[in-house]
Amino acid sequence: MNWSLIVKTAIKDSRKDRSKLFLFMSSIILGVAALVAINSFNDNLVRDIENQSKSLLGADMTVGGNRPLSESIISALDSLSTERTSEVELFSMSYLPSVEQSQFVRIKGLTGNFPYYGRLITEPAEAADTYKSTSAALVDDGMMLQYGLEVGDSIKLGEEMFPITGRLMNAFGSVDAGASFAPSVYIGGQNIDATNLIQPGSLVNYKEYVKVDGGQDLDEWEDVRRQKFRNESQRVTTVEDQRENLQEAFSNLNNFLNIVALISLLLACIGVASSVLIYVKTKVQSIAILRCLGMKAEEAFMVYFLQIISLGTLSVIIGVILGSVIQVILPIVLKSFLPYEVNMSVSPVAMIKGFVMGVLITSLFALGPLLSIRKVTPLRTLRVSDDVQESDPLQWSIYGLIFLTITGFLYTLTGNVLEALIFSLGILIAFLILYGVAKSVTWAVRRFFPSSASFVVRQGLSNLYRPNNQTLTLIVSIGLGTGILTLLFILQGLILNNVEGMGVGNQPNMIVFGIEADQKQEIEELTESFDMPVIQNVPVVTMELAEWKGKTKKEWLSDSTRTSRRWAINREARVSYQKEIPPDDILIEGTYTGTHDGGDSIMISLDERYSRGLDVGLGDELVWNVQGAMIKTYVGSIRKINFRKMESRFFILFPTGVLEDAPQFLILVTKSPEKQTTADFRNAVVRKMPNASVIDLGSILVTLNDIITKVSYVIKFMAGFSILIGLIVLISSLFLSKYQRIRESVLLRTLGAVERKIYWINAVEYASLGILSALTGILLAVIGSFLMAKFVFELDFNLSWWPIIGIFIFIVALTVFIGLWNSRDVVKRSPLEILRNV
Template sequence: MKLGLLLKNAFRDSRRDRSKLVLFMSSIVLGVAALVAINSFNYNLVNDIDNQAKSLLGADLVFESNKPFQEDWIKVMDSIPAEKASEVALLSMAYLPQQSQSQFVRIKALGGGFPFYGKLLTEPENVDFQKEKTALVDDGMMLQYSAEIGDSIKLGQETFVIGGRLKNAFGSVDLGSGFAPTVYIGRESLAATELIQPGSLVDYSIFLKTADDFNPDEWRDSKRDDFRDNGMRIQTVEGQKENLQQAFSSLNNFLNLIALVSLLLACIGVASSVLIYVKNKVKSIAIFRCLGMNGNEAFLIYFIQIFVLSLVSVLIGAAIGSGIQMLLPIVFDSFLPYEVDMNMSWRAIGEGILVGSVITLLFALVPLIRIRNISPLRTLRSSYEEEQGKFDRLEWGIYALIILSIFGFLWSLTGNIKDAGMFTGGLLVAFGILFGVAKLITFIVRKFFPRNWNFIFRQGLSNLYRPNNQTRTLIVSIGLGTAILTTLFIIQGLILGNVGAMGAGNQANTILFGIETKQKDELAEITRNYDMPLMQETPIITMDLYGWKGKTKQEWLADTTRTARRWAINREARVSYADSISKNDKIIAGEYTSRVEPGDSVFVSLGESWARSLDVDLGDEIVWNVQGALIKTYVGSLREINFRSMDTRFFILFPLGVLEEAPQFHVLVTKTPDAETTAAYRNEVVQKFPNVSIIDLGSILVTLNDILSKLSYAIQFMAGFSILIGLIVLISSLFLSKYQRINESVLMRTLGAVKKQILRINMVEYGLLGALSSLTGIFIALLSSFLLVKFVFELEFAISWLPILVIFILVTLITILIGLANSREVVNKPPLEILRNNG
């Protein structure tokens, strides 16, 4: 048959049923819109990272270390033709005399013309904070304490005038500002503060603006390993781009996974709608066959209809997605390092159209290809189920293509074949569980039908396996949407619960560090005066790893066959000594030695993860450099460290009798009863001991809670696409199936069934569907959440059942309400009028 005739027949045949497929189109529109919006946002973000990476880094080359740079390495940096600036950053306490308030801050002492690209956002602009005794203070901190420009801020032993408000800490993302607000001062003013003491957490940076003919990336690649072996890092603009892209890649992959699930939900709706549509057209197809049309030609007529509808839906979805992307910077504003310029992304639109069209058509083909097998005899026998029981290689080939297309999309998204396989497998397991539950329910109801039950319940149950039922479609679509929503709530609740538990009960909530030995006793006395417990008083000694297993550190670094991880080798060791291990740690191998007598071998206890990374085991020799003195030790025990506790934790723990005379500083851990006590205690300590830093875990946990709540909101906003599409699939499936059920409802009305009975029958049916779908989705959510919590987040799996119960009730009620709304035409009008309108 000629193409023109096929097109004409397709157009004529669709005229009567076009309005019935509007909801079929809407699910595709939303699915593609989610995909295009998320990809557009990602591509614009990546494009802006490329454009603004230099401004975010502020230099062409950045050198970083947690120790002062040695003269030899400074000479290496000076050999580069470049303009130079430096920064010393440290965590310490600030005191505001006018407000009588103290705050844990990050002090950045800057010298030179940094930033070389971009600029600090300040109020007023271009504040010269590098002049003597002038500070630039974080705007949020000033607002919190009602500080004004011209007020004083005391840092260590020096008092500065606040010269301006800092609107952004250069090159940083806003997430950390709540933990330690930034204060800028001049590099030359740092010495007067006397804040750099043993135990101070200090980072050193040197910034270079190189000559135009110098290639920073080539130079970095040639020197990176040498710098890393000596505990230093090199950053370039290209490295900054990679870091920023990596920072947002996980979030983008998660959002794209949500978009893909949304699209798959839409495609389930497509397959369901097309199946119902084809069932409606069985007699028309049979008539076409009687008129001499073969099965493939009949198939093409309906394929053309679905293809055109799909294409129109995908194009509309792409257009809507391009508009929705404008909302995403608002939703993710708290997590972006800069303002993202949202432009039309033709790449995202093209990918959305391609992926949407391919997956939609593949799902639509599953019921469409059965048209080829419809016999002309169907003009007399309208049963459609006879064709469905036959094995069709082409149909199974389409199933394989669907799986391959999903895998291919995920592979292109993650760039990792293993991750793509795991995601695909997870989706298949979820679909398999939902589909299996649907099949099992229909089998059980059919096999063990309760014939002695009330008529209403019997009729509602029988609707689950009647010829035109939507049990499988609805359980899969509603169940998958419920699984996504429930998983998000469970993970959110677990993370927030673990964060809240950190400050609960007898957990410590205040840590003082940088305490000199001569200050220890007086600080303990101040703490007791506030009726606060001395939960820990821990000494800390800084040392370097000199060698192990008979080789020096440099020999191991030069050994290409070593298995030890570089991070473990180069990590600055901050160790402690005690007569016993923390109650939160657990010995998993060996025994802990509490004290060593002079002349005895020294056995240390190592954290299991660090020991594994250094590739050492019980009995292995490790040599340490403690301020120039070499100490030989042996691995005496391995510990599993509980990182969720608020106590101090150490990868390396010495016994008593070894390090008592070594240069050291101390940490004091306590618990304050309330915010007022915390403020008073902090102010007294800061005024008497300006070098001591106080970390208020309570305020940090509040900030962390706020960040996680914002992130949860952002993710739930995107997950809303899945939920909305699931509801549309539900509505469209019920709407389209209504036309199959009209004769049944009319027959019941004719036989005397009243409106109330029909509504109760529908309530039973949709209540069962909603309950079964939500329960299956919740089961999948519990399974996936357990795996995520145990193997990704490594948290305790203790969930709150109330939100899950609320989700179950809401999903069930929504399903019932939509089902009852769908039935109102049948119950509100006379049977004859309904037959005339739909006959």
């Protein structure tokens, strides 16, 4: 091969076609920029949300138990941590002298700079900074409202009186609110002794909040010391554990971002393929001449391959830079509109990924059309004829490689081969449907041609099937583009509804805990008297897992080969019994037994994650210790719990007819409209049922709502960004199509067609293409989004038709507008040019 000639010809040939190549480059630049920006956003915002989940814990890790930490654990923590805060937590009655009332409270004595993540929100704000160094107390806002307390009042804890310097507006700790029964009071750790509340037999929890350097693998660190912590009865909670709770709730965000990344990649592919296809078509004559002059087929191929690949690589590099710049600059530009501060940094991983994917897809998608160069016969110099389309095995290999690349890319996103394959097949089917529609249209227009229609209509419609028509290219590219944009639009709406549905406004925010079984009716009546709904009122029995799969808990714990997870083994079993599974749970295996009929086999239902953690399946035997009584049960069904609901969720469900006589209490979940009602309801409950505790989830929901705001923002921004890129790629493809019709239109002009006629002919052609492709694309998007909503996001599918009709009108109008814009260019050109055969 004559490489120097190939390179020279490639450079020379590109000179006069830079405007066409610019559109090709712009597709790649924008597609890759979108990919890099989205991946970077993904990295940055997921990290941001991870930080937010850290702020629920306030630290990277906590270690605690009901006795002070031993010297050896302290030194182990010192070797790991960069900072540490000690907390002594105890439960005691407090006295409120201003109202002469007592209240059972949770006292937290803190030393150190806790919280390391997030912020302790107080009113006034400065109280959060000063309470540890003074003898002051911060008191739960709900409790202050309940008793009408003001900042400046006092609270007596044990033997010491503390001035209240601030209202505590949020709380740190688990979103699993069952952990906290009593309102919190924060004081400086050095003041705990002064209360004299720590006495032999007092219920005291000691906890260390630990901040570690980035890059430390906490799980590994914890694994190594697991036995040590276990021996000293210390419980370790890491951000990872915390994130597990949030993960379920926010898994849709990750799925959505993956889909947006895939979409931007597909958009780039459409842009590359359609622009190269049209570019190669415009080059056929030049290729025929080169072939006629003696250039070998593979040399002619290499000329254009080199041209496309070098410009493609350059575009990919520009795209990577642009994508990185966009994701850094845009949040700065939009700063005043953003609901929170975003810390964006360039993600090298996203850049490398974008570069590799960009070069790969540019090569593969350009190779498809480029390979046809090999088949351009030199005979075309003598006679312009349609090339016979022969089946090209190499072309099919490229299609195969494209399929594999998309599947591979999907695999990197989902981590699941089957899911990746299903998605790729879905895209392939969408492509084939569009291909089929395009082929049917050309056939149908020819078969049922309206011979009696006006010249303009006949001319416009015949453009759909005439040689050199663009029906297939445009229906596939506009159809896929419209389909992708509509899909994104529908999914964004569904996910936003769902995510925002998790916000404070829609979640239950109060739990009444510890209600006696015989108080069931009374508490329901009381709740309803406050105009609050009884969202849940279920019995709870606490028990301990004693034995499973033939071995006792002790035997399992000392078994080094066990596959059960520690958190599942040690989890305190809070069990409920119900006739039916909760409406939001999904039964994934077995059948739920609602009532035990008195036989030997008690069939229980386990949560999927819990059964995985314990490594038990259907039919396995589990023995429970219920206040000394052993109950043998079998796994009868496995459920998937809906973690998005802020309600009590039970990993273990018994049938009715087993636990009715066991010691138990009730949990009532309700929603209070505002703080004063919360305080009044709490007073009423405490008055009527001193045994019950009211937990106000409002403070925890403040933090949760913050996360939801961010998630909503990410979804809106990503979708908006991707829609914009998609439109630009779509517009590029349409603009490129003008080269197809330029010769015909100029000839018509030469023959005397007036401007208006040329505009109308093109309008008929582009309107037909726009209507058909938009309709097919939208139909595919509706089917695709239904399937994704059902199987990926597990959301209820509902469609609002008006925006979709809007998309349809917009795409058709855009197609016609660009078609006419292209005609404008033709109308402006001198007919003389066609005579010069250029």
